[in-house]
Amino acid sequence: MNFSVAEENYIKAIYHLQQSDGNVTTNELAAELNTKAASVTDMLKKLKLKKLLNYEKYQGFRLSAEGRKVALNIVRKHRLWEYFLVEKLHFGWDEVHEVAEELEHISSKKLVDKLDAFLDYPKFDPHGDPIPDSTGKMAPQKQVNLIDLGVNETAEIVSVGSQSTELLELLTHKNLSIGTVLEIKKRFSFDHSIEIKIKGQSPFIISQQLAQALFVKKI
Amino acid sequence: MNFSVAEENYIKAIYHLQQSDGNVTTNELAAELNTKAASVTDMLKKLKLKKLLNYEKYQGFRLSAEGRKVALNIVRKHRLWEYFLVEKLHFGWDEVHEVAEELEHISSKKLVDKLDAFLDYPKFDPHGDPIPDSTGKMAPQKQVNLIDLGVNETAEIVSVGSQSTELLELLTHKNLSIGTVLEIKKRFSFDHSIEIKIKGQSPFIISQQLAQALFVKKI
DNA sequence: TTATTTTTTTAGGTTTGTCTAAACTATTAT
DNA sequence: ATAATAGTTTAGACAAACCTAAAAAAATAA
Numbered sequence: 001m002n003f004s005v006a007e008e009n010y011i012k013a014i015y016h017l018q019q020s021d022g023n024v025t026t027n028e029l030a031a032e033l034n035t036k037a038a039s040v041t042d043m044l045k046k047l048k049l050k051k052l053l054n055y056e057k058y059q060g061f062r063l064s065a066e067g068r069k070v071a072l073n074i075v076r077k078h079r080l081w082e083y084f085l086v087e088k089l090h091f092g093w094d095e096v097h098e099v100a101e102e103l104e105h106i107s108s109k110k111l112v113d114k115l116d117a118f119l120d121y122p123k124f125d126p127h128g129d130p131i132p133d134s135t136g137k138m139a140p141q142k143q144v145n146l147i148d149l150g151v152n153e154t155a156e157i158v159s160v161g162s163q164s165t166e167l168l169e170l171l172t173h174k175n176l177s178i179g180t181v182l183e184i185k186k187r188f189s190f191d192h193s194i195e196i197k198i199k200g201q202s203p204f205i206i207s208q209q210l211a212q213a214l215f216v217k218k219i
Numbered sequence: 220m221n222f223s224v225a226e227e228n229y230i231k232a233i234y235h236l237q238q239s240d241g242n243v244t245t246n247e248l249a250a251e252l253n254t255k256a257a258s259v260t261d262m263l264k265k266l267k268l269k270k271l272l273n274y275e276k277y278q279g280f281r282l283s284a285e286g287r288k289v290a291l292n293i294v295r296k297h298r299l300w301e302y303f304l305v306e307k308l309h310f311g312w313d314e315v316h317e318v319a320e321e322l323e324h325i326s327s328k329k330l331v332d333k334l335d336a337f338l339d340y341p342k343f344d345p346h347g348d349p350i351p352d353s354t355g356k357m358a359p360q361k362q363v364n365l366i367d368l369g370v371n372e373t374a375e376i377v378s379v380g381s382q383s384t385e386l387l388e389l390l391t392h393k394n395l396s397i398g399t400v401l402e403i404k405k406r407f408s409f410d411h412s413i414e415i416k417i418k419g420q421s422p423f424i425i426s427q428q429l430a431q432a433l434f435v436k437k438i
Numbered sequence: 439t440t441a442t443t444t445t446t447t448t449a450g451g452t453t454t455g456t457c458t459a460a461a462c463t464a465t466t467a468t
Numbered sequence: 469a470t471a472a473t474a475g476t477t478t479a480g481a482c483a484a485a486c487c488t489a490a491a492a493a494a495a496t497a498a
Contacts, residue, residue, distance in 0.1 A: 006455060026476055039456055041477055046454090058463060058476060089333040099327045106325075108318045114308040225485060245446055258486055260447055265484090277446060277493060 001050070001070075005105045008074055009033065010043050011052060012104075014063055015071035020154055020219045023060035069136060076132040077112055078104040079125035084115060086126040093126040094150070129218065146214040147192070154183045155216035167213055174206065181219065220269070220289075224324045227293055228252065229262050230271060231323075233282055234290035239373060239438045242279035288355060295351040296331055297323040298344035303334060305345040312345040313369070348437065365433040366411070373402045374435035386432055393425065400438065 003011070013032045017024045026044070030037045044061060047053040052067035063071060081103040085091040091099075113134055116122075124130055128144035143158055157180045160167060171177060175198070185203050186195040192208035222230070232251045236243045245263070249256045263280060266272040271286035282290060300322040304310040310318075332353055335341075343349055347363035362377055376399045379386060390396060394417070404422050405414040411427035 004454075027474090035455095036457065037476060038458080038478080042455075085330070089330070089337050091329075091333065095329075099325070099330050102325045102327070106318070106321045108321070110310075110314075111304075111308070111318050114310065118308050223484075246444090254485095255487065256446065257448080257488080261485075 002107065003070065006043070007047065007050075008070075008105055010040075010047060011063065011067060011071050012074045012078075014053070014061070015068065015075065018062050023062055025060050072132045072136040072138075074104050076134070076136075077106070079129055079131040080112065080115055080119065080122070082125045082127070083119055083122045083131065087119065087122075093148075096126065097150075141217050143215050143217060145212060146194070146216050147208065147211040149184045149216070149218070151184050151187060154181065154219045156181045156219055157214055158217045159215040161213040161215065167210075170210060174204070174210075175201070176214070182216075221326060222289065225262070226266065226269075227289075227324055229259075229266060230282065230286060230290050231293045231297075233272070233280070234287065234294065237281050242281055244279050291351045291355040291357075293323050295353070295355075296325070298348055298350040299331065299334055299338065299341070301344045301346070302338055302341045302350065306338065306341075312367075315345065316369075360436050362434050362436060364431060365413070365435050366427065366430040368403045368435070368437070370403050370406060373400065373438045375400045375438055376433055377436045378434045380432040380434065386429075389429060393423070393429075394420070395433070401435075 010033065013029055014024055017028055017032060026037050026040050030040045044053060044055050048055045052064055052070060053061050054064055055061035078100045081100045082096045085096040085099060086093055122131055123139050124142050128142045128148060130138040130141060132138040149155055157176060157178055180198060182196045182198050184194060185197050193205050194211050195203050195205050197203040229252065232248060233243050236247055236251060245256050245259050249259045263272060263274050267274045271283055271289060272280050273283055274280035297319045300319045301315045304315040304318060305312055341350055342358050343361050346369065347361045347367060349357040349360060351357040368374060376395060376397055378397065399417060401415045401417050403413060404416050412424050413430050414422050414424045416422040
């Protein structure tokens with residue numbers, strides 16, 4: 001099966017949303033893809049017809065096994081190209097995303113596998129996300145420093161970089177602990193501080209030093 | 220300016236056709252793109268509106284200066300990717316064309332320039348075609364062995380690999396000489412013989428040995 | 439030079455992916 | 469439990485890129 005760029009973008013977006021959300025909703029997906037709910041409904045019907053999606057109207061949806069396979073292949077391509085761009089072409093890790101969004105739609109299977117070999121089968125992309133192998137398997141999410149997350153990413157705190165009372169005092173004050181789920185809202189390049197948001201609380205800012213002391217697992 | 224994949228394919232095809240033909244015609248272009256004349260006319264109007272084309276109806280057409288610039292950029296990307304596929308990913312020179320057809324539409328200028336640097340600014344692609352630099356300049360067509368041409372390519376004989384009477388006798392017999400323009404019709408892998416056609420004559424076959432003795436300039 | 443053939447263009451239609459506006463379904467709050 | 473609000477789907481349109489069939493222009497032949 002071969003899919004259009006639009007179809008692939010929908011599949012990939014659904015894949016990412018269902019990672020955190022379980023069932024995905026029409027509006028959520030429309031927001032993610034900067035399109036309108038009506039357009040999403042149209043595409044959902046098409047993807048359902050192609051058996052990539054489990055979808056009953058008004059009920060939300062998730063990818064089928066087949067859909068997941070397709071999604072993983074797109075993710076594989078995206079992350080391999082990102083790795084290539086950073087490691088071989090010396091792009092900065094923050095400027096590769098857009099280009100990889102285009103490259104991920106190149107269809108040749110042979111190209112991807114040869115690229116994988118050329119890069120020596122990397123297990124993680126430059127952002128710490130695991131790269132699926134050609135059968136779709138991938139390592140569990142790598143633990144990554146909070147400072148390395150991009151805007152809009154969501155992550156769960158899994159460990160801290162020190163056990164000092166000073167750090168623990170600050171964490172308690174900010175209501176942060178192991179297991180806390182947060183979303184990156186903004187990054188300020190002036191002092192590398194980061195605005196984060198915890199569900200149900202208003203956003204607040206943490207310093208570069210604090211961000212570097214927090215290790216997270218992306219969601 | 221940014222162009223759709225379809226527009227880019229038209230521009231590239233016109234560029235290649237006008238190399239040999241001077242003015243390009245609607246039917247010619249339709250054949251080249253495996254589409255219908257009516258579709259071509261539609262696109263010609265669009266490209267004229269975007270000032271990429273000098274076109275008056277029923278009169279044939281050529282690219283404008285701007286159109287040529289766009290074409291050269293596509294050619295640059297195509298040939299750089301081909302070089303990458305062969306030199307870095309170890310594709311065979313005969314299996315890269317299709318993949319490069321997709322890769323050439325990736326838009327990032329930065330990507331192309333960084334790829335160019337990574338490849339160490341190659342001057343010729345794996346088929347001997349010159350690669351335009353980022354300003355559109357390129358070396359004159361490299362002299363290439365006839366055995367290395369692909370099917371449907373057109374070329375002019377510019378030199379021969381030996382001055383032996385045996386060779387010259389054969390060339391005379393086959394009506395081949397410096398300046399002869401020929402087109403590759405078929406390649407037979409069994410004995411590496413090649414069917415060629417000279418304008419106004421019926422096609423005939425030349426042996427591997429003869430093909431290797433002839434150097435040509437692509438048109 | 440007129441008639442025939444070939445080439446090109448126009449007219450009108452299709453598909454894909456998008457949109458707005460309106461209708462429908464589900465959820466939430468009183 | 470019902471009314472108001474949220475979310476979702478349908479209906480109808482549009483642009484891009486393609487198509488077929490018919491009309492118009494150009495080239496060629498009688």
